[in-house]
């Protein structure tokens with residue numbers, strides 16, 4: 297390696313050697329970046345093309361201690377600016393693969409290849425698909441996974457929300473300010489979402505809940521026109537202009553499948569919160585199997601992971 301430039305190899309394939317690569321751009325990665333910069337660790341953050349991760353797509357955050365209410369976009373922007381003010385280094389890049397080396401990890405991104413002594417996986421999760429007929433066909437033509445992004449397109453429309461967790465209920469509440477009528481279908485008779493959100497939705501004027509109901513099919517010609525639902529009374533056809541899906545998340549762990557142990561659901565298997573099956577690889581935030589998946593726990597994981605790397609480098 298050329299110690300002056302940090303480059304190894306020749307030709308167009310650039311390869312950099314670093315103490316730490318942080319993969320991801322959400323709250324876990326941003327907290328890890330802040331702590332890594334303050335610990336003066338030689339690092340880079342490989343931020344995906346969706347800066348801020350899923351948090352950036354959340355309409356309102358009301359449970360981050362110390363901040364009464366803030367948009368997801370604003371909180372991740374503030375986190376990134378704070379990390380950069382301490383010297384955190386970001387590069388927009390997708391991680392394609394990560395392979396173990398004798399003394400580190402080789403991380404291939406679409407921009408460069410990195411030889412990292414340590415890696416923090418904080419790549420988060422993407423919305424899960426339901427897998428019903430019409431879901432792919434009408435994606436972007438009535439089917440959406442992001443009310444914060446798409447709600448204004450559904451002003452005075454009739455929309456269906458699928459799911460019963462925090463995301464479904466929270467984003468349904470956001471949508472209810474735009475649409476004329478909103479129906480939320482949940483496969484059970486009780487929301488998984490925190491009670492405060494559930495109560496708020498149940499008292500929302502233009503919202504209706506259909507319990508024990510699942511989405512069977514999305515119908516339409518050029519765009520969504522309606523759905524077939526499986527209800528306790530049998531199949532029911534209803535007209536809607538838009539469908540918002542919130543049926544969980546799929547962890548973004550594919551590039552790390554050869555590096556660390558994953559759980560059956562694809563999350564990174566951790567012990568002591570941020571430690572993985574490989575001693576120089578740490579994981580933080582929604583990509584892990586940790587039970588509480590909140591911004592507050594993601595930033596805590598990020599800080600712990602950077603601190604563990606700092607301890608290892610001493």
Ligand code: NAP
Nearest residue numbers: 459460461462463464483484488542543544545588589590
């Ligand atoms: P989630 O909590 O896993 O909820 C997914 C919902 O989709 C559940 O209600 C689930 O039903 C339903 N579901 C899953 N598969 C389904 C299927 N095949 N058909 C029909 N329904 C299906 O996911 P999330 O709401 O995206 O939240 C993920 C994590 O982020 C959670 O830990 C959550 O607390 C956190 N989060 C927090 C906030 C906040 O503001 N505090 C906001 C968003 C997310 P069941 O209930 O029957 O399993």
